[in-house]
Amino acid sequence: MELALTSRTVGEHTVLEVGGEVDVYTAPRLREELLALIDGGTRRIVVDLQRVDFLDSTGLGVLVGAMKKLRGVDGTFGLVCAKEPLLKIFRITALDQVFPLYESVDAAIAAGA
Amino acid sequence: MELALTSRTVGEHTVLEVGGEVDVYTAPRLREELLALIDGGTRRIVVDLQRVDFLDSTGLGVLVGAMKKLRGVDGTFGLVCAKEPLLKIFRITALDQVFPLYESVDAAIAAGA
Amino acid sequence: MADVRLCFSPAPVHVRTARLVGVAVARRAGLREELLDEVRLAVGEACARAVALHRQYGLRDQVEVTISDDEPYTVRVVDRAPVEAGLGLSALPPDELADESLTDEALTVGVGFALLAGLVEDLQVRPVAEGIGTEVRMSWPLHRR
């Protein structure tokens, strides 16, 4: 399935909902979207991965890149991810220790991600 | 999708409902099923193709073979097929002029197929 | 230039993989949805025919499918059977299709060819340039989205 991106504003946060396959083919589009948000001044981003069907290392690389970039400008970056196959990918790569991972968008916002 | 075969008796007729893909890989199973019916004494067969997703020349060959075999023993053979993509395949191969084609199982049985 | 090439041992099960690839690459190349069913059936027929020929001649060589996803979308299926066999194709009229003396194999081959010829506007069947075998070449116009 193709990549689907939708963003909405919730208080101070921008929630980017990602759906479909985030892979070597589509990850560049995710990167552009995240950079556009950051360059446009957004400082608190929550990326909702609940509708992601497939995520590979290129997609993970884009997420890490966005997190670092936001950190450099005193922003916050949180990921919403509760599905076991996806969580497994974060564990295997040790990225569960790098990203703040939340069970839901509400939890991410409440934690001030 | 895999081939699915279900048969039931309606009066004098045996209705074989075929679902899934009937192709070079699965057609042998359809052939075996039809031969088993004929060898078991069945003389009036209606093959319901309504749930077929894919049909290739091997599948068509098996259907023609069964029809000829039944004809040789004074049996009848009807096909139920109303979906346009499937009908197109029968037209292209001129097999619409070889098989009795019906819109529904009821129509096939009413016509004494 | 072939962008994707699939080679497979001459077994019916792999024809399914070839159909899958033919359709997936076509979809990504932007071929119109209505044509995808044509591609699925045509690639399947061409590959089933090649597998049948290899089995008939006891050839263990792989069947080769090459796809170019530039305009036009082109699929070539190459078998390694003697050319007489590969080129001996023709569609059959209805009265012959129902004829008792026609073997099931001959019928399937005739029907397969009728499907290929009936579905694919741009179809070529010719001996391969190198070695023994036949190439079935099919193409469809891409209207990139």
Add this chain to the structure above:
Amino acid sequence: MADVRLCFSPAPVHVRTARLVGVAVARRAGLREELLDEVRLAVGEACARAVALHRQYGLRDQVEVTISDDEPYTVRVVDRAPVEAGLGLSALPPDELADESLTDEALTVGVGFALLAGLVEDLQVRPVAEGIGTEVRMSWPLHRR
């Protein structure tokens, strides 16, 4: 013996086709459903890695995926990049992953390798037997149904 071979130009879009083929052949070979996600991800990682290497070195050669559907189900992905590049793989610890000085490319390569190594129990990475390049070999036990 390779039963299915897929070769493709080093473009990201074809990695999707390779994943599709890797999973379709595995499913038909009878690989357990739970392992299919592993195959999808591992084949994707190995092919994405090969495509990235070809692009990095400006190689237009095709990436080659060969599949054996006998026991064990085996997928080999061959790139044609200099071996130093192909073998220079390692998983990164968390503190390095988050390190500012790590480039995005290096991070992706490290994460890709961590996924391969973490998912595939039977994984081998070695220089190809002939010519230049690296082979990533992965296999899974088939419990035929």
